[in-house]
Ligand code: RNT
């Protein structure tokens with residue numbers, strides 16, 4: 236409707252034609268890259284939409300070491316608003332994706348439902364919405380923001396009755412994911428992350444870990460049905476668990492390999508200078524699949540909105556190089572409450588897609604040839620030149636193919652939605 240655009244159809248097509256020629260001169264077929272990119276589903280996390288609040292009737296304050304800073308107006312106040320916001324975000328993201336729920340996003344008609352009582356029936360609106368919008372759904376147990384988690388220990392708690400409560404929650408979370416998988420006819424990942432840990436040196440590091448193994452084994456006793464996938468997420472430290480995290484990365488790597496489930500590697504859950512890109516090929520020989528939480532730590536596990544930085548580019552590249560696209564589940568995980576939340580979602584998911592596209596456009600055969608023949612200056616040079624190749628033209632083509640705004644032109648839509656919808660939520 237009379238919108239001025241620098242990305243008109245004809246312009247996009249000619250930009251793409253030229254880009255295709257350039258990539259092709261390096262032995263890369265950009266059509267194939269686009270085709271492969273269109274098959275990658277990203278699980279967009281629901282919790283950016285309301286700062287990890289959820290819709291429980293007795294809502295606990297956010298804890299477990301998770302902090303959402305900022306107070307930008309317009310956050311979703313109920314499930315309908317969250318769905319509406321997510322739809323808006325998806326309309327600005329090319330491709331068909333998934334939505335990632337947490338147990339606290341249940342809908343229970345105003346009645347209080349304890350965490351050990353949740354079931355698929357509390358997520359039926361989500362399932363109907365996912366079908367309507369051709370989305371997949373993933374799930375997470377919520378082991379925080381609850382009185383029974385306030386001691387800092389859930390599945391590893393020394394008190395058997397507390398453990399039992401959370402074990403039941405874990406089992407039910409798996410049932411919800413199983414229902415998602417069945418009803419939507421596609422994979423549904425159930426990820427379990429627990430905040431358990433200690434602020435200062437514990438006298439006993441071993442016992443909680445033994446208890447955690449037992450609790451998890453109980454949760455995973457029944458095998459996952461078709462298309463339902465299990466993941467466990469480790470972490471180095473949290474706010475309030477700086478010294479000791481029961482479910483550390485080594486703990487869960489061992490657990491996942493021995494139980495044949497997925498580890499969830501979160502980009503913010505390692506030492507500040509430790510990327511996860513090197514881990515992909517390191518675990519490839521021992522695990523059939525992995526879940527990745529795409530996040531952006533700044534100095535700590537700060538869960539900033541994902542951008543196309545080196546960490547992300549390296550990760551995407553390693554997954555493509557190791558030929559693991561069909562073995563990796565991508566899920567975004569960040570929560571910035573200081574900016575427009577729909578903008579946060581769209582920036583994060585589009586950045587991840589751009590990183591994947593850049594990886595798919597890499598002249599990998601040529602780089603390997605250089606490496607194999609000791610031509611390392613040439614290898615370095617080509618990798619550097621890739622950084623200024625016309626990735627943007629291929630990306631814009633992808634947006635256009637998927638009928639979403641190319642380049643920065645989605646900002647107009649964001650702005651309209653802010654004025655017409657978000658700003659009215661007071
Ligand atoms: C916490 C983990 C976890 C959470 C979500 C809300 O450090 O990253 O994935 O961010 O479950």
Ligand code: ZN
Nearest residue numbers: 468501528568
């Ligand atoms: Zn995470």
